[in-house]
Amino acid sequence: DAGVTQSPTHLIKTRGQHVTLRCSPISGHKSVSWYQQVLGQGPQFIFQYYEKEERGRGNFPDRFSARQFPNYSSELNVNALLLGDSALYLCASSGRTSGRKYTDTQYFGPGTRLTVL
Amino acid sequence: GDSVTQMEGPVTLSEEAFLTINCTYTATGYPSLFWYVQYPGEGLQLLLKATKADDKGSNKGFEATYRKETTSFHLEKGSVQVSDSAVYFCALRGNFGNEKLTFGTGTRLTIIP
Numbered sequence: 001d002a003g004v005t006q007s008p009t010h011l012i013k014t015r016g017q018h019v020t021l022r023c024s025p026i027s028g029h030k031s032v033s034w035y036q037q038v039l040g041q042g043p044q045f046i047f048q049y050y051e052k053e054e055r056g057r058g059n060f061p062d063r064f065s066a067r068q069f070p071n072y073s074s075e076l077n078v079n080a081l082l083l084g085d086s087a088l089y090l091c092a093s094s095g096r097t098s099g100r101k102y103t104d105t106q107y108f109g110p111g112t113r114l115t116v117l
Numbered sequence: 118g119d120s121v122t123q124m125e126g127p128v129t130l131s132e133e134a135f136l137t138i139n140c141t142y143t144a145t146g147y148p149s150l151f152w153y154v155q156y157p158g159e160g161l162q163l164l165l166k167a168t169k170a171d172d173k174g175s176n177k178g179f180e181a182t183y184r185k186e187t188t189s190f191h192l193e194k195g196s197v198q199v200s201d202s203a204v205y206f207c208a209l210r211g212n213f214g215n216e217k218l219t220f221g222t223g224t225r226l227t228i229i230p
Binding site: 004031033035040041042043044045048055056058090092094104105106107108109110111 | 121151153159160161162163166206208210215216217218219220221222223
């Protein structure tokens with residue numbers, strides 16, 4: 001099975017701009033979560049979506065938003081970018097795959113490296 | 118709230134040495150516990166997990182036991198290899214109806230031949 005995919009791989013923006021990051025979960029997974037990993041730190045939870053509904057939200061400002069589409073892919077949007085938003089953004093998926101037992105273990109994509117100048 | 122405290126690094130060992138990376142947690146209820154590994158330039162990979170007290174997770178020679186009495190989930194390996202060089206993250210998932218993972222700050226491990 002293909003793993004979690006994310007696009008783009010790298011992105012450079014300037015302060016005040018807006019960015020959209022994309023994630024495709026493992027086929028059959030219905031849950032997608034987003035994390036921010038600042039250099040030298042552990043990932044911080046931003047959002048979880050399940051069946052297109054928000055199931056959890058971390059301690060991030062309203063500049064951060066997300067949505068999940070009918071095919072379970074997801075977008076993370078960040079408005080009015082700040083220098084401090086520079087980070088690796090990770091997407092993770094979990095759920096049932098065809099013929100397999102449900103798993104809530106999260107599988108991570110390679111991430112999108114966002115640099116804000 | 119939930120939190121994870123990891124042994125600070127970096128850690129440098131010689132090949133075939135014994136490895137221990139300490140991890141303790143604070144959480145209400147009965148969290149699930151995880152170790153993830155991040156190789157240079159890559160995303161996170163699940164290394165092992167344990168979902169209830171006294172469970173032992175194991176994979177690729179690594180082991181960790183869920184100790185509720187000491188709120189710990191220390192990672193061990195009997196004989197490390199150069200290929201084990203990576204950053205290791207301890208994480209927990211609470212029981213709040215979502216799949217939020219709370220991570221420690223990570224421990225960078227370097228194995229010298």
